Amino acid sequence: xxxxxxxxxxxxxxxxxxxxxxxxxxxxxxxxxxxxxxxxxxxxxxxxxxxxxxxxxxxxxxxxxxxxxxxxxxxxxxxxxxxxxxxxxxxxxxxxxxxxxxxxxxxxxxxxxxxxxxxxxxxxxxxxxxxxxxxxxxxxxxxxxxxxxxxxxxxxxxxxxxxxxxxxxxxxxxxxxxxxxxxxxxxxxxxxxxxxxxxxxxxxxxxxxxxxxxxxxxxxxxxxxxxxxxxxxxxxxxxxxxxxxxxxxxxxxxxxxxxxxxxxxxxxxxxxxxxxxxxxxxxxxxxxxxxxxxxxxx
Amino acid sequence: xxxxxxxxxxxxxxxxxxxxxxxxxxxxxxxxxxxxxxxxxxxxxxxxxxxxxxxxxxxxxxxxxxxxxxxxxxxxxxxxxxxxxxxxxxxxxxxxxxxxxxxxxxxxxxxxxxxxxxxxxxxxxxxxxxxxxxxxxxxxxxxxxxxxxxxxxxxxxxxxxxxxxxxxxxxxxxxxxxxxxxxxxxxxxxxxxxxxxxxxxxxxxxxxxxxxxxxxxxxxxxxxxxxxxxxxxxxxxxxxxxxxxxxxxxxxxxxxxxxxxxxxxxxxxxxxxxxxxxxxxxxxxxxxxxxxxxxxxxxxxxxxxxxxxxxxxxxxxxxxx
Amino acid sequence: xxxxxxxxxxxxxxxxxxxxxxxxxxxxxxxxxxxxxxxxxxxxxxxxxxxxxxxxxxxxxxxxxxxxxxxxxxxxxxxxxxxxxxxxxxxxxxxxxxxxxxxxxxxxxxxxxxxxxxxxxxxxxxxxxxxxxxxxxxxxxxxxxxxxxxxxxxxxxxxxxxxxxxxxxxxxxxxxxxxxxxxxxxxxxxxxxxxxxxxxxxxxxxxxxxxxxxxxxxxxxxxxxxxxxxxxxxxxxxxxxxxxxxxxxxxxxxxxxxxxxxxxxxxxxxxxxxxxxxxxxxxxxxxxxxxxxxxxxxxxxxxxxxxxxxxxxxxxxxxxxxxxx
Numbered sequence: 001x002x003x004x005x006x007x008x009x010x011x012x013x014x015x016x017x018x019x020x021x022x023x024x025x026x027x028x029x030x031x032x033x034x035x036x037x038x039x040x041x042x043x044x045x046x047x048x049x050x051x052x053x054x055x056x057x058x059x060x061x062x063x064x065x066x067x068x069x070x071x072x073x074x075x076x077x078x079x080x081x082x083x084x085x086x087x088x089x090x091x092x093x094x095x096x097x098x099x100x101x102x103x104x105x106x107x108x109x110x111x112x113x114x115x116x117x118x119x120x121x122x123x124x125x126x127x128x129x130x131x132x133x134x135x136x137x138x139x140x141x142x143x144x145x146x147x148x149x150x151x152x153x154x155x156x157x158x159x160x161x162x163x164x165x166x167x168x169x170x171x172x173x174x175x176x177x178x179x180x181x182x183x184x185x186x187x188x189x190x191x192x193x194x195x196x197x198x199x200x201x202x203x204x205x206x207x208x209x210x211x212x213x214x215x216x217x218x219x220x221x222x223x224x225x226x227x228x229x230x231x232x233x234x235x236x237x238x239x240x241x242x243x244x245x246x247x248x249x250x251x252x253x254x255x256x257x258x259x260x261x262x263x264x265x266x267x268x269x270x271x272x273x274x275x276x277x278x279x280x281x282x283x284x285x286x287x288x289x290x291x292x293x294x295x296x297x298x
Numbered sequence: 299x300x301x302x303x304x305x306x307x308x309x310x311x312x313x314x315x316x317x318x319x320x321x322x323x324x325x326x327x328x329x330x331x332x333x334x335x336x337x338x339x340x341x342x343x344x345x346x347x348x349x350x351x352x353x354x355x356x357x358x359x360x361x362x363x364x365x366x367x368x369x370x371x372x373x374x375x376x377x378x379x380x381x382x383x384x385x386x387x388x389x390x391x392x393x394x395x396x397x398x399x400x401x402x403x404x405x406x407x408x409x410x411x412x413x414x415x416x417x418x419x420x421x422x423x424x425x426x427x428x429x430x431x432x433x434x435x436x437x438x439x440x441x442x443x444x445x446x447x448x449x450x451x452x453x454x455x456x457x458x459x460x461x462x463x464x465x466x467x468x469x470x471x472x473x474x475x476x477x478x479x480x481x482x483x484x485x486x487x488x489x490x491x492x493x494x495x496x497x498x499x500x501x502x503x504x505x506x507x508x509x510x511x512x513x514x515x516x517x518x519x520x521x522x523x524x525x526x527x528x529x530x531x532x533x534x535x536x537x538x539x540x541x542x543x544x545x546x547x548x549x550x551x552x553x554x555x556x557x558x559x560x561x562x563x564x565x566x567x568x569x570x571x572x573x574x575x576x577x578x579x580x581x582x583x584x585x586x587x588x589x590x591x592x593x594x595x596x597x598x599x600x601x602x603x604x605x606x607x608x609x610x611x612x613x614x615x616x617x618x619x
Numbered sequence: 620x621x622x623x624x625x626x627x628x629x630x631x632x633x634x635x636x637x638x639x640x641x642x643x644x645x646x647x648x649x650x651x652x653x654x655x656x657x658x659x660x661x662x663x664x665x666x667x668x669x670x671x672x673x674x675x676x677x678x679x680x681x682x683x684x685x686x687x688x689x690x691x692x693x694x695x696x697x698x699x700x701x702x703x704x705x706x707x708x709x710x711x712x713x714x715x716x717x718x719x720x721x722x723x724x725x726x727x728x729x730x731x732x733x734x735x736x737x738x739x740x741x742x743x744x745x746x747x748x749x750x751x752x753x754x755x756x757x758x759x760x761x762x763x764x765x766x767x768x769x770x771x772x773x774x775x776x777x778x779x780x781x782x783x784x785x786x787x788x789x790x791x792x793x794x795x796x797x798x799x800x801x802x803x804x805x806x807x808x809x810x811x812x813x814x815x816x817x818x819x820x821x822x823x824x825x826x827x828x829x830x831x832x833x834x835x836x837x838x839x840x841x842x843x844x845x846x847x848x849x850x851x852x853x854x855x856x857x858x859x860x861x862x863x864x865x866x867x868x869x870x871x872x873x874x875x876x877x878x879x880x881x882x883x884x885x886x887x888x889x890x891x892x893x894x895x896x897x898x899x900x901x902x903x904x905x906x907x908x909x910x911x912x913x914x915x916x917x918x919x920x921x922x923x924x925x926x927x928x929x930x931x932x933x934x935x936x937x938x939x940x941x942x943x944x
């Protein structure tokens with residue numbers, strides 16, 4: 001390697017330790033509560049994925065003669081819903097749907113938000129202001145309302161639900177990405193790379209993206225929790241996946257009738273939604289702490 | 299046997315504004331060990347006298363100054379006594395301390411950016427202190443007094459400045475306003491903690507001159523903390539002004555300003571003064587305080603070397619391997 | 620130099636800039652709402668008249684509804700009418716939209732107001748507790764805060780309903796007032812559970828903001844300096860809170876949006892006849908005029924509250940009026 005290329009390589013190599021994203025080290029640096037949350041999540045996902053092969057009744061098979069059976073009934077450990085369908089089965093398959101509706105939009109929104117945010121962060125003042133003001137206005141719109149409107153417009157169904165939810169979350173991700181990129185854009189090693197003649201592509205790929213990616217991903221993980229909650233909410237008011245397809249929100253809606261007669265039945269989907277809404281942020285926050293190497297404790 | 303407070307000083311019967319004896323301050327460090335930050339330090343402060351507390355950061359000078367005025371950090375363990383008008387400030391209840399602080403003891407903080415509440419107008423903050431300590435019968439009188447105080451610290455257009463918020467005026471002005479707050483109730487003692495360090499050199503010098511001028515006019519005692527020898531020489535302008543050199547929580551040299559600054563005896567003081575950059579020192583010959591001197595902690599008690607001048611004996615105990 | 624006039628000017632300039640941004644946002648919101656509703660597949664006239672209506676009847680109704688004009692004209696007409704307080708006619712309820720929205724708006728504002736007050740109290744308590752020296756308490760507060768932040772409002776509402784109105788029948792299970800009793804105490808009892816459900820997440824978010832600003836404050840020398848002036852503990856607390864509150868106000872403004880969204884579900888669960896319930900109702904019944912008006916109203920409330928929070932912030936914190944320092 002000649003002196004010039006060696007010098008250039010040395011300058012392009014990321015200077016901050018956080019840029020080295022060693023997964024093994026990251027997991028061990030997670031705080032205890034995040035590790036527990038991650039384990040629980042993995043277990044839950046495994047359970048949900050295994051649902052089709054588990055010895056449980058079909059979520060669609062309903063016998064009106066056995067409506068609203070309580071917990072620990074014969075053959076129905078979690079009881080049955082208002083149409084006699086097994087609650088455990090409904091919950092497992094419903095969680096699958098809710099997870100898809102929860103994760104997919106975040107994946108889409110993160111990709112798009114990352115692009116927008118990075119472009120805004122690297123671009124000149126005019127483009128930055130234009131993009132970020134647009135993002136701000138989108139951000140100002142109450143998320144639930146926006147997804148509601150979009151869901152109405154696009155019609156019910158899993159695909160349109162995912163689309164509607166994706167649009168809602170682009171703004172927060174773009175904001176975070178832009179903040180991070182702006183923060184490191186003026187740091188010495190980026191300026192050094194620029195002055196050594198490295199192209200924008202190289203800078204983007206080797207210096208900027210690897211550094212901001214962990215923070216953005218940690219944030220996105222937390223967003224999944226909020227998104228699952230909103231997806232459930234939309235299902236709750238009938239804008240989610242159409243029945244008889246099970247979905248946590250619509251299950252909750254159906255179980256509202258049981259609130260006065262058999263409240264524990266209504267609590268079953270509540271617990272699942274609560275669990276999902278809380279486990280993801282726990283993991284996400286833990287990731288953020290592990291990445292920045294600082295604790296939250298004041 | 300002379301106490302550390304009186305060591306190095308001719309007894310002349312002048313009453314002390316503040317008499318600190320054998321003050322020690324420790325903090326709990328890691329593994330439940332206590333770190334001593336101030337180690338048996340004594341000091342006597344007189345009216346119209348400047349006492350410079352000279353030392354680098356970490357020498358314990360700020361902690362000492364805060365402690366002897368009754369503002370030790372809550373997590374610290376404090377020993378000794380600090381008598382102010384017969385009251386031991388290290389032992390007094392919070393209510394009594396509050397009455398003294400801001401009224402008879404004024405403080406000029408180091409950082410001009412956090413010495414004033416950014417949310418309230420400048421005039422209002424001076425008025426608040428005056429009213430708290432009952433120095434004005436009502437708000438209108440307090441406002442008048444506030445303007446007078448701003449004039450006293452050489453602020454032009456005091457009415458306009460009084461209506462401003464702290465972020466609307468310069469750092470030097472903020473420091474002078476902090477001084478105005480400190481002297482607002484005509485205190486007997488002012489503690490000035492590196493008041494010029496955060497300012498440009500020329501601005502800082504003017505602030506120091508202001509303090510010097512004020513102590514002559516108001517007869518206040520000043521405890522002036524600094525690490526800068528030039529500033530120390532500047533503030534200690536009167537023959538009866540004192541300098542105490544602090545190192546590692548102890549006073550290693552104590553005497554009149556002209557004695558300590560011109561004929562330093564202790565090796566640390568000598569190294570400090572020699573290390574002071576000046577136009578006379580040829581390039582490449584700048585002296586530095588040697589590490590072994592700076593990190594020693596086992597200096598002996600203060601011993602008189604001439605009337606009014608005491609130095610910590612360099613008696614070394616058994617060599618530690 | 621009249622400094623007071625200049626300061627006032629800066630404030631005025633700040634407010635005007637914010638107003639412009641608000642107006643722009645409101646306009647954008649109106650466009651989104653309008654075109655979203657317009658693009659819903661299906662024929663509103665068909666929805667109103669039913670399948671066994673004739674083509675002529677449907678066309679006639681479409682003309683009355685103004686659906687025959689080009690879309691841009693419809694939009695202009697709608698905006699124009701809205702600015703005059705005319706929000707159209709609800710075909711599913713047979714009343715002008717304003718008559719329907721009015722009382723619903725009042726109920727939602729009542730609920731929102733109660734929830735906001737609760738959230739502020741919650742934030743002050745949790746925020747101050749979170750900065751205590753006693754470590755175990757800090758951890759507990761942090762955990763509770765994390766829980767409040769992530770638990771969806773409708774799940775909390777359901778749990779509260781089940782716990783305190785069904786299992787332990789302390790509070791009424793729904794509605795706004797008990798028949799025959801319109802006293803404030805009765806109203807309050809009905810509002811307690813839904814207000815709590817709405818207040819938890821915003822309260823926790825505001826507590827976090829308060830905690831951060833108190834920590835930032837404690838990292839400066841301001842508090843020891845103020846203490847050195849010999850001020851009373853009460854005055855010190857006022858100073859500290861004055862310094863720590865402005866960011867929290869902004870958070871409150873943003874959180875109102877989350878509360879409005881949450882009201883959708885909470886009003887549904889507790890059967891409170893507010894805007895949220897109205898939205899759900901009109902969406903289910905496909906009453907587009909109503910949906911449009913309600914959606915616009917909710918979004919406008921949110922935008923106006925944001926503006927109010929910004930202005931309040933600038934009033935409280937003199938540094939903001941000057942812009943980024």
